[in-house]
Amino acid sequence: xxxxxxxxxxxxxxxxxxxxxxxxxxxxxxxxxxxxxxxxxxxxxxxxxxxxxxxxxxxxxxxxxxxxxxxxxxxxxxxxxxxxxxxxxxxxxxxxxxxxxxxxxxxxxxxxxxxxxxxxxxxxxxxxxxxxxxxxxxxxxxxxxxxxxxxxxxxxxxxxxxxxxxxxxxxxxxxxxxxxxxxxxxxxxxxxxxxxxxxxxxxxxxxxxxxxxxxxxxxxxxxxxxxxxxxxxxxxxxxxxxxxxxxxxxxxxxxxxxxxxxxxxxxxxxxxxxxxxxxxxxxxxxx
Amino acid sequence: xxxxxxxxxxxxxxxxxxxxxxxxxxxxxxxxxxxxxxxxxxxxxxxxxxxxxxxxxxxxxxxxxxxxxxxxxxxxxxxxxxxxxxxxxxxxxxxxxxxxxxxxxxxxxxxxxxxxxxxxxxxxxxxxxxxxxxxxxxxxxxxxxxxxxxxxxxxxxxxxxxxxxxxxxxxxxxxxxxxxxxxxxxxxxxxxxxxxxxxxxxxxxxxxxxxxxxxxxxxxxxxxxxxxxxxxxxxxxxxxxxxxxxxxxxxxxxxxxx
Numbered sequence: 358x359x360x361x362x363x364x365x366x367x368x369x370x371x372x373x374x375x376x377x378x379x380x381x382x383x384x385x386x387x388x389x390x391x392x393x394x395x396x397x398x399x400x401x402x403x404x405x406x407x408x409x410x411x412x413x414x415x416x417x418x419x420x421x422x423x424x425x426x427x428x429x430x431x432x433x434x435x436x437x438x439x440x441x442x443x444x445x446x447x448x449x450x451x452x453x454x455x456x457x458x459x460x461x462x463x464x465x466x467x468x469x470x471x472x473x474x475x476x477x478x479x480x481x482x483x484x485x486x487x488x489x490x491x492x493x494x495x496x497x498x499x500x501x502x503x504x505x506x507x508x509x510x511x512x513x514x515x516x517x518x519x520x521x522x523x524x525x526x527x528x529x530x531x532x533x534x535x536x537x538x539x540x541x542x543x544x545x546x547x548x549x550x551x552x553x554x555x556x557x558x559x560x561x562x563x564x565x566x567x568x569x570x571x572x573x574x575x576x577x578x579x580x581x582x583x584x585x586x587x588x589x590x591x592x593x594x595x596x597x598x599x600x601x602x603x604x605x606x607x608x609x610x611x612x613x614x615x616x617x618x619x620x621x622x623x624x625x626x627x628x629x630x631x632x633x634x635x636x637x638x639x640x641x642x643x644x
Numbered sequence: 645x646x647x648x649x650x651x652x653x654x655x656x657x658x659x660x661x662x663x664x665x666x667x668x669x670x671x672x673x674x675x676x677x678x679x680x681x682x683x684x685x686x687x688x689x690x691x692x693x694x695x696x697x698x699x700x701x702x703x704x705x706x707x708x709x710x711x712x713x714x715x716x717x718x719x720x721x722x723x724x725x726x727x728x729x730x731x732x733x734x735x736x737x738x739x740x741x742x743x744x745x746x747x748x749x750x751x752x753x754x755x756x757x758x759x760x761x762x763x764x765x766x767x768x769x770x771x772x773x774x775x776x777x778x779x780x781x782x783x784x785x786x787x788x789x790x791x792x793x794x795x796x797x798x799x800x801x802x803x804x805x806x807x808x809x810x811x812x813x814x815x816x817x818x819x820x821x822x823x824x825x826x827x828x829x830x831x832x833x834x835x836x837x838x839x840x841x842x843x844x845x846x847x848x849x850x851x852x853x854x855x856x857x858x859x860x861x862x863x864x865x866x867x868x869x870x871x872x873x874x875x876x877x878x879x880x881x882x883x884x885x886x887x888x889x890x891x892x893x894x895x896x897x898x899x900x901x902x
Binding site: 408 | 696697700701703707708821824825828854855858860861864865
């Protein structure tokens with residue numbers, strides 16, 4: 358190789374990282390992704406890749422996870438418009454992709470800013486999964502959980518959980534939980550049990566982290582309720598409401614922390630006596 | 645008889661050496677890079693599905709690369725010898741056209757066998773390196789892929805014995821694509837009931853159904869492929885290969901190379 362050619366090659370090779378660096382400086386390292394889905398029907402995509410449906414499903418699943426993560430982290434207006442079609446395409450291409458139904462339903466159902474806040478669509482995805490995989494008790498378990506946790510419908514949840522308990526290999530506690538839901542009409546203890554199950558069944562990742570946060574939210578709600586009870590007791594004893602929550606500690610009515618599980622101080626309205634989780638806290642969720 | 649077999653094997657060995665010389669097996673390097681990257685990245689990206697996706701990628705790559713080799717090398721096996729005129733001295737020797745034709749087929753079949761075997765080993769190795777079990781059940785998908793590739797080679801050789809290598813490649817790709825849509829043809833009765841059922845049946849019968857060689861999904865989910873099913877797939881492939889290679893051979897024999 359002549360010296361000139363070697364020099365030309367070295368120069369050209371230097372230009373590549375240099376120009377990339379300049380482009381990144383001008384356009385940003387993380388540029389806005391084009392929010393476009395050229396094919397909206399799973400059946401159409403399936404027809405395009407005969408014999409390669411599974412790998413196409415994998416590609417769409419990776420895109421779903423990336424899209425969800427990208428929207429959650431970078432988008433200002435978190436609309437998650439493409440989430441449902443991406444999940445539909447993935448599961449049409451590979452109807453046995455159980456994780457796509459389970460995680461997809463979570464992505465759709467969790468309220469903003471965590472998810473798309475469309476629990477009915479999440480439940481539809483799980484229903485489709487339960488149809489495609491009739492032997493999967495976990496899908497039916499999730500379907501029952503979602504009916505209770507996101508739609509606050511203990512009767513429907515109990516019905517689905519009872520169905521799930523009849524599937525061979527199903528967890529023994531599903532029937533008990535269904536009975537509890539019917540008897541008590543659903544309470545925080547049932548929610549805790551469901552999120553605890555989801556936490557224990559999931560491996561480290563988005564779903565486990567979400568369940569962990571949900572359990573901490575329930576802890577924070579318990580603490581909030583105990584604080585509210587302490588405020589009521591203070592009012593009963595003193596004949597007035599405390600001006601600040603610290604007065605509860607001074608009156609020996611409260612020994613615990615005045616912060617929620619995320620370390621954010623509970624809000625308190627002295628005029629009404631209401632104790633609440635402030636919307637600045639990661640533990641806050643819309644009622 | 646024995647001399648004939650030896651001559652066929654000599655042609656096969658030569659065809660194998662030729663494909664190696666043409667750097668066909670270089671696709672294995674690409675496959676190795678693909679598997680390494682997939683192994684490294686999928687755990688982070690796929691949410692608990694890395695094993696399934698690794699298997700999907702591995703099996704799809706075997707199918708795709710194998711098909712490309714079968715089409716583009718298969719169509720050149722005979723036609724190149726004709727175009728380069730290297731066929732004439734060969735046929736002047738005590739070597740029948742049948743031995744030459746079948747030998748060429750066997751040579752490329754062996755290349756594909758080596759290619760698939762190395763890919764399968766690489767996939768197993770990737771699974772082991774990513775703390776997964778090396779799954780022997782993968783053979784349940786790789787073996788029918790091999791059968792499908794043999795059929796593709798058969799078609800490539802049939803077409804290349806009657807036309808130019810370019811047109812033969814186009815026709816073979818066409819057959820492979822249509823063969824993968826065989827279920828659509830079968831389902832035409834439901835979609836378009838006005839089409840005569842006899843026509844649909846005839847179309848479905850005269851086209852190879854590549855779905856019979858596709859068990860990738862089952863295997864990726866760890867489901868066993870029943871031996872009986874594999875047996876029928878083998879018979880299906882043998883039947884089709886008999887027809888395709890027979891027609892190819894008949895055409896090759898009847899060609900006038902003057």
